[in-house]
Amino acid sequence: MRIISQIGDWFDRRLQLAAPIREAAAHPVPRNTASWWYVFGSAALTVFLLQLVTGILLALIYVPSASEAWNSLQALNHDVTLGWFIRAMHGWGSNFMVALVLIHMVQVFLFGAYKFPRELTWIVGVVLLLMTLGMAFSGQVLRFDQDAYWGLGIGASIASRVPFAGPTIVKLMLGGPIIAGSTLSRFFALHVFVIPGMLIGFVCLHVLMVLKLGINEWPMPGRVVKRSSYLSEYHELTKKDGAPFVPYAIWKDLFFAAFVLLAVAGCALYFGPFGPTGRPDPTIIQTVPKPDYFFLWLYALLSLLPPSMETPALLIGPVVVIIGLLLLPFLSGEGEKSWRRRPIAVLTVLLIAITLGTFTHLAGFTPWSPHMNAWSGDPVPERVLHGATALQRQGALVFQAKQCRNCHSLGELGGQRGPALDSVAVRLTHDQLIRQVIQGGGNMPAYGKNLSPAETTALVAFLEILHPEGQATAHEAARDFVLRETGTRP
Amino acid sequence: MPNENRISRRGLFMKLGILFNGLVATALAVPIVRFLLSSVTLGHAGAYLTWVPLGHVSEFPEGETRLATFRNPYVMPTDGQTVDTACWVRRIEGDQFQVFAVNCAHLGCPVRWFPQSGLFMCPCHGGAYYRDGSRASGPPERGLFEYSHKIENGLVAIQAGELPTPGPSAALTGKNPPCA
Numbered sequence: 001m002r003i004i005s006q007i008g009d010w011f012d013r014r015l016q017l018a019a020p021i022r023e024a025a026a027h028p029v030p031r032n033t034a035s036w037w038y039v040f041g042s043a044a045l046t047v048f049l050l051q052l053v054t055g056i057l058l059a060l061i062y063v064p065s066a067s068e069a070w071n072s073l074q075a076l077n078h079d080v081t082l083g084w085f086i087r088a089m090h091g092w093g094s095n096f097m098v099a100l101v102l103i104h105m106v107q108v109f110l111f112g113a114y115k116f117p118r119e120l121t122w123i124v125g126v127v128l129l130l131m132t133l134g135m136a137f138s139g140q141v142l143r144f145d146q147d148a149y150w151g152l153g154i155g156a157s158i159a160s161r162v163p164f165a166g167p168t169i170v171k172l173m174l175g176g177p178i179i180a181g182s183t184l185s186r187f188f189a190l191h192v193f194v195i196p197g198m199l200i201g202f203v204c205l206h207v208l209m210v211l212k213l214g215i216n217e218w219p220m221p222g223r224v225v226k227r228s229s230y231l232s233e234y235h236e237l238t239k240k241d242g243a244p245f246v247p248y249a250i251w252k253d254l255f256f257a258a259f260v261l262l263a264v265a266g267c268a269l270y271f272g273p274f275g276p277t278g279r280p281d282p283t284i285i286q287t288v289p290k291p292d293y294f295f296l297w298l299y300a301l302l303s304l305l306p307p308s309m310e311t312p313a314l315l316i317g318p319v320v321v322i323i324g325l326l327l328l329p330f331l332s333g334e335g336e337k338s339w340r341r342r343p344i345a346v347l348t349v350l351l352i353a354i355t356l357g358t359f360t361h362l363a364g365f366t367p368w369s370p371h372m373n374a375w376s377g378d379p380v381p382e383r384v385l386h387g388a389t390a391l392q393r394q395g396a397l398v399f400q401a402k403q404c405r406n407c408h409s410l411g412e413l414g415g416q417r418g419p420a421l422d423s424v425a426v427r428l429t430h431d432q433l434i435r436q437v438i439q440g441g442g443n444m445p446a447y448g449k450n451l452s453p454a455e456t457t458a459l460v461a462f463l464e465i466l467h468p469e470g471q472a473t474a475h476e477a478a479r480d481f482v483l484r485e486t487g488t489r490p
Numbered sequence: 491m492p493n494e495n496r497i498s499r500r501g502l503f504m505k506l507g508i509l510f511n512g513l514v515a516t517a518l519a520v521p522i523v524r525f526l527l528s529s530v531t532l533g534h535a536g537a538y539l540t541w542v543p544l545g546h547v548s549e550f551p552e553g554e555t556r557l558a559t560f561r562n563p564y565v566m567p568t569d570g571q572t573v574d575t576a577c578w579v580r581r582i583e584g585d586q587f588q589v590f591a592v593n594c595a596h597l598g599c600p601v602r603w604f605p606q607s608g609l610f611m612c613p614c615h616g617g618a619y620y621r622d623g624s625r626a627s628g629p630p631e632r633g634l635f636e637y638s639h640k641i642e643n644g645l646v647a648i649q650a651g652e653l654p655t656p657g658p659s660a661a662l663t664g665k666n667p668p669c670a
Contacts, residue, residue: 065568066571068570149572157593170655172527172529176529177653178575180566182529288614289599402607406604446626
């Protein structure tokens with residue numbers, strides 16, 4: 001033991017780090033901050049360290065070249081001992097890191113921790129969030145498969161809409177005229193050198209400020225933050241009701257960090273690595289690219305926004321959100337911290353969470369995408385054809401062959417882009433059906449040029465038998481009357 | 491006693507040192523920025539666009555739309571398969587052609603051609619286009635991207651080399667879609 005302490009002393013005489021480390025560890029924190037609510041930041045940092053380690057391990061095998069990346073991922077999955085596990089840990093670690101950063105941010109927001117004097121800590125936190133999302137996107141690109149390839153195309157399409165600078169930004173992003181080797185190389189540089197380097201720097205700054213300014217006290221309704229008195233109040237609190245961070249509070253951080261690491265490993269073991277999906281070969285167009293989990297909400301939003309609003313929303317929306325987040329501590333730097341006295345803050349969090357959750361849920365089954373194989377794969381329900389005339393059956397054939405089924409479902413099978421047609425005859429009259437088929441409209445293409453009069457007649461005859469049993473079909477009363485009066489109706 | 495306003499010898503040298511470093515940094519910035527912007531400057535110099543043959547006219551039956559593939563003219567040694575590109579070739583009749591990019595005009599996903607209904611459909615966000623490339627429905631604000639093409643010695647050739655994106659691009663003649 002004496003030798004160990006002697007060696008320790010030898011180093012400390014040269015480094016002189018023991019005293020500041022001891023001081024940081026023993027700095028007093030308000031007793032009630034030793035809470036399970038205060039563990040998310042350190043857990044995010046733990047997963048970040050895990051990402052550094054697994055990332056370096058992956059770089060031992062991975063080849064950042066458009067011609068070899070996919071093969072090296074296959075080698076990691078199938079040839080290298082436990083390569084699949086390291087890939088899975090890195091992939092799941094990324095999901096956990098984004099989730100933990102978001103949860104940490106929500107907690108900080110609801111506990112008013114961004115208020116004076118911790119404004120800069122919040123701002124650096126926002127930068128860290130953006131970098132984490134940047135890591136998530138660039139990481140998806142390094143998994144150089146079909147999703148990565150077309151995902152880059154989507155990124156380029158969004159970037160190209162920037163007024164004036166669009167084409168320049170696209171070429172800078174792709175490193176050339178198309179998505180190719182240079183694109184992967186520059187995303188590799190971003191993912192492995194640029195963003196992690198900045199992340200390390202900003203994380204240090206973030207933690208340093210937490211140490212210097214002290215951890216946010218547990219918010220009490222009625223205990224209002226004032227710039228003039230907060231610092232002395234906080235100092236008083238830590239003196240009167242404080243406890244050293246180590247070991248009083250840190251044990252919960254340690255337990256939760258270990259639990260999170262276990263959870264990442266558990267997911268990695270159970271679910272395995274993400275992809276890669278098909279080869280990044282642009283001539284294979286039979287693909288349905290989808291972003292990773294944390295960008296699914298954006299995928300849904302891009303389908304549901306009206307076309308005219310899309311470009312402004314894409315270009316202005318993120319800027320407004322980021323500026324809003326950066327300005328938040330200046331707009332409400334004082335006042336109540338407790339969520340019990342901040343109903344708008346709570347409602348904002350709920351609204352954003354429900355919105356993002358709904359969009360993510362929708363993106364899980366993409367009701368806006370045509371089902372490319374429904375026309376040849378999903379059968380017409382037997383019940384509809386039972387007792388149908390030859391003309392109506394011919395109409396059912398037209399319905400399938402002309403890919404109507406790709407967007408319209410029958411018996412809950414088929415696309416959901418357009419309305420389900422199980423009861424279309426109740427909604428639309430004979431004439432309205434013909435008009436809708438021929439002219440389209442309401443987001444439906446016009447089929448006038450692609451249907452012969454005979455096909456249209458058959459198709460409409462089929463559509464007219466699509467109604468629930470016992471429910472009458474739509475009729476235009478005036479038309480019936482006129483036809484009866486003029487005696488032209490059979 | 492030195493005057494407080496007077497600059498000391500050391501202070502002057504320090505300032506000169508900063509100035510010297512600033513000059514060197516500026517000089518070094520020139521090649522660094524030129525290196526970083528090379529993909530943009532090459533594009534401005536027109537290095538990317540070239541006429542690429544797709545195949546003999548007879549390979550494309552009249553009245554049909556077929557998928558054709560070509561190798562992007564601008565290639566780096568590590569590009570692998572990513573330079574293989576697909577496009578939709580529509581032969582209207584005789585020497586009348588239309589060549590569309592597979593990339594949806596919305597966000598670039600690959601559109602598929604359905605000859606039975608005469609529509610291009612996008613699997614991502616549900617954009618649809620008529621056989622002439624004009625917008626039919628869905629989120630795209632315009633019709634499909636169309637390559638400039640010509641027929642030379644019986645070969646259909648297109649001017650290709652850049653990824654078509656909804657922003658302005660020199661490679662493609664962006665036609666406004668007719669009213670649906």
